[in-house]
Amino acid sequence: MVERSRNMQAQASMQKGELLYELHAKNVSTTIKDIGPNGIQLEMNDRGEFSGKLHGNHIDTVTVNQKTDGTNEWQLKSIMNTKDGDMVVVWGSGKGRMSGPTTGNWEGELHFMTQSPKLSWLNNSTGWAEGQGNMATGESHGKIYAKK
Numbered sequence: 001m002v003e004r005s006r007n008m009q010a011q012a013s014m015q016k017g018e019l020l021y022e023l024h025a026k027n028v029s030t031t032i033k034d035i036g037p038n039g040i041q042l043e044m045n046d047r048g049e050f051s052g053k054l055h056g057n058h059i060d061t062v063t064v065n066q067k068t069d070g071t072n073e074w075q076l077k078s079i080m081n082t083k084d085g086d087m088v089v090v091w092g093s094g095k096g097r098m099s100g101p102t103t104g105n106w107e108g109e110l111h112f113m114t115q116s117p118k119l120s121w122l123n124n125s126t127g128w129a130e131g132q133g134n135m136a137t138g139e140s141h142g143k144i145y146a147k148k
Helices: 002-015 117-124
Strands: 016-036 039-052 056-067 071-082 087-098 103-114 126-134 139-147
Touching (some): 087 126, 103 117
Antiparallel strands (some): 016 139, 039 056, 071 087
């Protein structure tokens, strides 16, 4: 198990390039979409701030398939509004694992789209996301890197 964890960390670090931004989010609502023998499907709506190469506010909808073994798969849709008035939409997916009764870690790949001329470089970029969340407090924190 330790070796598998090291391999996953090594793979993730190979994918990380420049830090694009850090995000802080607070859960606004959670909807239980389905419950079955393989787990629970949740839809969470968050809002928060991001800072780094990009600065502003974001709103997100994250669909999570929480499996009975403590792992999950997620899909994200997000709207980011920068302090300069530009909008960036973000979508992606990834995997996570519960690290405690109410806490978990997640990682995955993100894609960006914008009409802003000064942020047009994002249209050809892929991001790598890593973060942690706490379901008890409704807070999450992540770092988004340019993917190599």
